[in-house]
Amino acid sequence: MDKQAKVDRRILRTRDAITKAFLELVSEKDLDHITINEIADRANVNRGTLYLHYTDKYDLLDQCIKDHLDKMMDACALPGINPIDDLTPMFSYFEAHFAFFHTMLSNRKTSMFRERLLQSIAAGTKDKIGPLAAKQNMNLELVAHFLASAFVGTAEWWILNRMPLSAELAARQVGELFEKYVM
Template sequence: MDRRKRKSRKAIFDACVELSKEKDFQNMTVNEIVDRADLNRGTFYLHFADKFDMMNSFEDEMIEKIKDVLVNNIPKENFDKQFIQSRYNTVVYILKCYEENKELVQLLMSSSHSTSFQTKLRETLKRVLVDKIFPKLEINALTIPTDLFIIFFTSISLNLAEYTYQSEEPINNEYLAKFLINVIFHGPAKTLGLIVDNNLVPSMAEDEFQLFVKQFT
């Protein structure tokens, strides 16, 4: 995409972000978007067929960013202590991805069109996990259906995204990642039958946990 097209696409996106603070996506019109972006309708249609195509494009852009984080952090280890420790970095990268794309996440998550984004995210996570991650971990079967497993991790990812754009305080990605790793592997991962040894992940100390909780109270 050339510089002029990138600039006009960015103007359209910024206009949508501003309008989303005033009304839901369903109530936006192309005229309102181009007026706010200070563009003509013809420029809009050079990029998108209509406003729904526009939102689908924004969704695909965010999905591709998340997919890149996951694919670029495909584990090379078996599901053991080394693997668990390395997943900390993956969570940090996902948090940074959400933080760096805060306005895009907010636009997608706050819209009544958000179910489409959730569905795409779930399908992407399923493809990455089943096709790329599970084989490397030699996971042939879970104690629960794979689709339920995917729903669980999609929910975690969406909650992270929501927290990222709603938080008014600076986010300590490293500390939040440590907390989430402890929660996931001491609870859900064990329940799902992925680990059986609680000693694989050191527990967050009580004083650390209380300090973390204070950020939300």
């Protein structure tokens, strides 16, 4: 059992090193110009090790995005907290992982990230606003996409402008805007 825990830690360290190297490279240059050799060299692993974990750089990108979106949604699904009423956990997650989100949103070749972020937020929003949309005789898909688009656009502005407001203030003001103009 102890040996298994050591293996798991090594795998995690290797994946972390690969991910960190990859994100550094994505922030420096276009995704199309990044090679597996560059990622492996920067992560201080060999190509074979990288291929044990990922099929190619696009799989690596996909896994980075999936991992962050899953963790973000988990962080925002805290018991007793309604993300529509309190956006602080989401903005705090963005703040804690600023380098990742800034890199993904500022690199046009990773536009699929923005789309997946939008889909994740819209799906989470639909779960929360279903009764409200029905009560107001509004199409759930339309309302969820509208709210998600407004939120993602605002979060993108906040991140790309290097968080000019604290996470708490940004969350509170976006929540107030939703409350005032939408809900």
